[in-house]
Amino acid sequence: MIADPKEQFLDILQRKLIHSVYQPIVSLKDGSVLGYEALTRGPENSLFQSPMKLFPYAEKAGVLYSLEKIAREMAIKGAFFTQTNEMLFINISAAILQDPYFAPGNTLDLLQERGLQPGNIVFEITERSSIEDFTTAKRVLDHYRAQGYRIAIDDAGAGYSSLQAIAELNPDFIKIDRSLVNNIHLHKNKEYIVETFVTFADKLNISLIAEGIELKEELQQLTRMGIHYVQGYLLGMPSLEKAEIDPQWVELIVQHRRIRDTSAGA
Numbered sequence: 147m148i149a150d151p152k153e154q155f156l157d158i159l160q161r162k163l164i165h166s167v168y169q170p171i172v173s174l175k176d177g178s179v180l181g182y183e184a185l186t187r188g189p190e191n192s193l194f195q196s197p198m199k200l201f202p203y204a205e206k207a208g209v210l211y212s213l214e215k216i217a218r219e220m221a222i223k224g225a226f227f228t229q230t231n232e233m234l235f236i237n238i239s240a241a242i243l244q245d246p247y248f249a250p251g252n253t254l255d256l257l258q259e260r261g262l263q264p265g266n267i268v269f270e271i272t273e274r275s276s277i278e279d280f281t282t283a284k285r286v287l288d289h290y291r292a293q294g295y296r297i298a299i300d301d302a303g304a305g306y307s308s309l310q311a312i313a314e315l316n317p318d319f320i321k322i323d324r325s326l327v328n329n330i331h332l333h334k335n336k337e338y339i340v341e342t343f344v345t346f347a348d349k350l351n352i353s354l355i356a357e358g359i360e361l362k363e364e365l366q367q368l369t370r371m372g373i374h375y376v377q378g379y380l381l382g383m384p385s386l387e388k389a390e391i392d393p394q395w396v397e398l399i400v401q402h403r404r405i406r407d408t409s410a411g412a
């Protein structure tokens with residue numbers, strides 16, 4: 147075991163000692179799995195096991211770009227992601243979007259190798275660290291989109307981005323931050339904010355994902371409110387295994403879902 151944090155980090159990077167775990171994202175229409183978010187992990191029992199240590203450290207050390215590239219590679223390469231009808235959600239640091247030359251690059255090659263389409267990949271951009279150079283960010287995101295990738299705004303409602311700024315980025319998904327989900331059944335203010343997201347997303351044809359569902363009561367409330375997808379420990383932990391959704395939650399979803407699809411003319 148290497149003692150010096152810097153050496154330990156460089157060793158991890160050089161030897162690509164990182165992997166992904168995958169957390170299911172579940173549809174509130176029928177309890178099916180839309181896809182998985184890849185969450186990066188460093189070596190177990192190392193200082194850098196958590197992505198909250200790994201990525202900020204890489205940014206400070208000026209090697210964020212390399213780490214991001216390895217993380218994407220690992221997320222796609224694993225045996226986990228093989229189905230063309232599942233989406234893979236991959237986090238991208240906001241800082242990366244400041245680089246006008248950044249491109250998904252090897253991601254496309256990796257996908258092609260595996261017979262997968264860019265349309266199955268969703269890049270998650272956090273709104274938490276305010277995207278400083280908005281024009282650059284938009285240019286990079288539009289570049290992704292032109293190649294067929296999809297975009298999600300992560301941690302929405304937790305940072306300082308306005309709804310206008312979010313609309314400007316024209317995402318396919320908005321992920322509502324865990325802080326708004328936590329005990330939503332007990333806090334009217336949270337309910338009103340999430341309702342606003344539902345109205346906004348419906349008008350702009352954006353899909354909403356609520357993150358961090360831990361309680362049955364939260365799941366029930368979010369299902370009733372017309373959120374499209376949910377993710378959280380209640381439904382599935384980040385894991386190396388494909389998640390099986392507990393039938394009791396599927397039943398709850400079907401029972402409480404708010405059907406807004408009137409096109410069937412029922």
Ligand code: C2E
Binds near residue numbers: 214218236270379380
């Ligand atoms: P995030 O993208 O918002 O990911 C969700 C985090 O919440 C994950 O933590 C996940 O394990 C955790 N989580 C999921 N469900 C629940 C729940 O029900 N309750 C609670 N308390 N937590 C839940 P994790 O894996 O530690 O990741 C933390 C953050 O690190 C991520 O937040 C993301 O911003 C960043 N991250 C992870 N992987 C990558 C990556 O490959 N690239 C970049 N740039 N950032 C990454």
Ligand code: MG
Binds near residue numbers: 183237270300
């Ligand atoms: Mg995320």
Ligand code: MG
Binds near residue numbers: 301321357
């Ligand atoms: Mg998130």
Ligand code: MG
Binds near residue numbers: 301
């Ligand atoms: Mg979050």
